[in-house]
Amino acid sequence: MNFAIVSAIEQGLLFAIMVLGVYLTFRILDFPDLTVDGSFALGGAIAATLIIDGMNPFLATLIAMAGGAIAGTFTGLLTTKGKINGLLAGILVMISLYSINLRIMGKKSNLPLLREETLYSKTQALSIPDITFGGITWLTGEAIIFLVMVLLIKFLIDWFLHTDLGLDIRATGDNSRMIRSFGANTDTTTIIGLALSNALVAVSGAFIAQYQGFADVGMGIGMIVVGLASVIIGEVLFGAKSIMRVTLAVVLGSVVYRLVIAFALQAGLEATDMKLITAFLVILALVLPNIMKRALKMGKTVKGG
Amino acid sequence: MLTISNVNKTFNEGTVNEKIALRNINLHLAPGDFVTVIGSNGAGKSTLMNAISGGYIPDTGTIKIAEQMVTKWNEHNRASLIGRVFQDPMAGTAPNMTIEENLAIAYSRGKKRRLGLGVTSKKRALFQERLRMLDQGLENRLKTKVGFLSGGQRQALSLLMATFTNPKILLLDEHTAALDPKRAALIVDLTLKVVNENKLTTLMVTHNMEQALNMGNRLLMLHDGSIILDIPQEKKSQMTTNDLLRAFEEARGGEKLTEDRYILA
Numbered sequence: 001m002n003f004a005i006v007s008a009i010e011q012g013l014l015f016a017i018m019v020l021g022v023y024l025t026f027r028i029l030d031f032p033d034l035t036v037d038g039s040f041a042l043g044g045a046i047a048a049t050l051i052i053d054g055m056n057p058f059l060a061t062l063i064a065m066a067g068g069a070i071a072g073t074f075t076g077l078l079t080t081k082g083k084i085n086g087l088l089a090g091i092l093v094m095i096s097l098y099s100i101n102l103r104i105m106g107k108k109s110n111l112p113l114l115r116e117e118t119l120y121s122k123t124q125a126l127s128i129p130d131i132t133f134g135g136i137t138w139l140t141g142e143a144i145i146f147l148v149m150v151l152l153i154k155f156l157i158d159w160f161l162h163t164d165l166g167l168d169i170r171a172t173g174d175n176s177r178m179i180r181s182f183g184a185n186t187d188t189t190t191i192i193g194l195a196l197s198n199a200l201v202a203v204s205g206a207f208i209a210q211y212q213g214f215a216d217v218g219m220g221i222g223m224i225v226v227g228l229a230s231v232i233i234g235e236v237l238f239g240a241k242s243i244m245r246v247t248l249a250v251v252l253g254s255v256v257y258r259l260v261i262a263f264a265l266q267a268g269l270e271a272t273d274m275k276l277i278t279a280f281l282v283i284l285a286l287v288l289p290n291i292m293k294r295a296l297k298m299g300k301t302v303k304g305g
Numbered sequence: 306m307l308t309i310s311n312v313n314k315t316f317n318e319g320t321v322n323e324k325i326a327l328r329n330i331n332l333h334l335a336p337g338d339f340v341t342v343i344g345s346n347g348a349g350k351s352t353l354m355n356a357i358s359g360g361y362i363p364d365t366g367t368i369k370i371a372e373q374m375v376t377k378w379n380e381h382n383r384a385s386l387i388g389r390v391f392q393d394p395m396a397g398t399a400p401n402m403t404i405e406e407n408l409a410i411a412y413s414r415g416k417k418r419r420l421g422l423g424v425t426s427k428k429r430a431l432f433q434e435r436l437r438m439l440d441q442g443l444e445n446r447l448k449t450k451v452g453f454l455s456g457g458q459r460q461a462l463s464l465l466m467a468t469f470t471n472p473k474i475l476l477l478d479e480h481t482a483a484l485d486p487k488r489a490a491l492i493v494d495l496t497l498k499v500v501n502e503n504k505l506t507t508l509m510v511t512h513n514m515e516q517a518l519n520m521g522n523r524l525l526m527l528h529d530g531s532i533i534l535d536i537p538q539e540k541k542s543q544m545t546t547n548d549l550l551r552a553f554e555e556a557r558g559g560e561k562l563t564e565d566r567y568i569l570a
Contacts, residue, residue: 163419164409164421165419166423167402167409167423170402170406174400174401174402175399182413184418
């Protein structure tokens with residue numbers, strides 16, 4: 001049981017980078033970007049292939065990130081310059097990436113990394129002590145490194161969203177007509193936002209491949225729903241008052257999501273049921289606040305007479 | 306400051322829905338001119354505004370702003386020269402961003418947006434100083450999201466943002482039409498104050514005849530895509546709304562101005 005929780009936290013932190021990417025498109029740009037399913041696997045595929053070829057895993061992860069940025073740029077170009085509906089543009093790039101990822105992986109659907117030196121094996125080699133309290137391990141040494149890294153990315157995103165360019169990107173999602181009238185090219189801001197988002201998603205895919213010890217061509221399937229679930233759970237549980245608050249909330253949302261999945265597995269559900277659980281979680285997180293609001297209102301009217 | 310020459314614009318050309326929105330428009334505004342524009346629905350007022358702002362590219366003709374030929378410029382390129390306030394108070398501001406973040410966007414009009422912080426303490430002091438002019442207490446609410454403001458407050462902020470960097474042309478697109486009379490009067494006062502202080506060259510579309518006569522130094526009436534009346538200050542200052550209606554009938558050869566939305570009083 002304890003092991004399940006500890007590894008859920010580790011996974012939650014690594015997936016949190018993907019969730020931050022989904023937050024950028026879904027909330028900041030107001031753009032439901034389905035590229036995510038493809039760019040997550042793209043990150044895993046690029047990192048695994050390069051690591052097997054003997055490249056330094058750090059460099060391989062950086063190249064995976066660039067790959068994600070290119071994928072996002074394509075989606076951005078299709079929707080802005082090509083005037084293709086955003087959902088469809090994402091689907092088109094996602095489906096193209098499925099073939100591209102197989103090409104990258106040398107037409108193998110699975111690349112094992114078990115005997116390779118990865119960022120995960122390097123992290124383990126640091127042998128940072130676990131945080132244990134009351135005889136229970138709460139955070140492994142690896143998780144501490146992951147946490148520091150995720151927080152670093154979170155603070156970078158916070159800073160970026162408060163720069164002049166970041167304000168333009170936020171305004172593009174908030175009121176695109178207004179920001180055009182102040183001289184921003186909303187095509188450019190949309191493309192930058194999508195590139196940045198998918199770069200984060202691909203990095204997350206690269207980390208997960210190294211963490212689980214293999215890249216799989218299907219590892220990105222349903223990733224957008226996982227991302228949305230984590231964003232929404234995070235916002236509902238931890239609040240969305242300011243940018244800095246939300247970025248922290250969605251990171252925590254990612255961890256909570258993994259914990260819920262771990263408990264569901266513990267309770268006897270199969271790994272194959274997880275997509276259903278995920279969809280159920282999203283529905284719950286979206287519907288529950290509305291029901292609670294209504295209940296609260298009704299309570300007030302009754303009291304008010 | 307603004308020169309429009311032989312501009313034509315037709316929508317859905319060659320189909321049953323063909324609509325000629327602008328017919329051979331010629332217009333020149335000197336620096337500091339404040340021109341009010343009236344006309345019934347479909348007269349071409351909005352198309353004229355959009356042709357100037359770059360929302361539509363005209364079929365023929367040229368548009369020059371501050372000695373620059375902008376006919377083929379995109380909307381976001383022209384934005385360095387043009388400030389615009391829309392009819393909808395929600396249209397001119399970003400609701401999920403704070404007052405200071407919105408002003409930071411207005412501040413960087415016409416500049417390259419890079420990775421400097423949008424709101425700095427130096428800019429914040431400037432924002433507070435300018436907000437004080439609105440007299441809405443907004444200078445103490447810099448970190449409030451704009452979505453929490455009332456329609457009147459949002460429109461006042463939109464006006465401040467549109468004029469923050471003294472654009473070459475200010476376009477006011479029925480910017481008081483969606484407000485109640487009290488707030489509309491407030492925005493009219495603010496408009497006069499801002500335009501006069503900064504000597505902004507302004508084009509204001511309105512449905513309020515009283516506003517059209519009392520504000521600005523020149524009045525244009527559009528009908529069916531053409532400018533049918535161009536009344537200079539000397540004549541305008543002596544006219545009543547009834548005179549204006551009569552002038553319209555004369556210009557149209559007896560056709561009455563039928564427009565429910567016109568506010569005559």
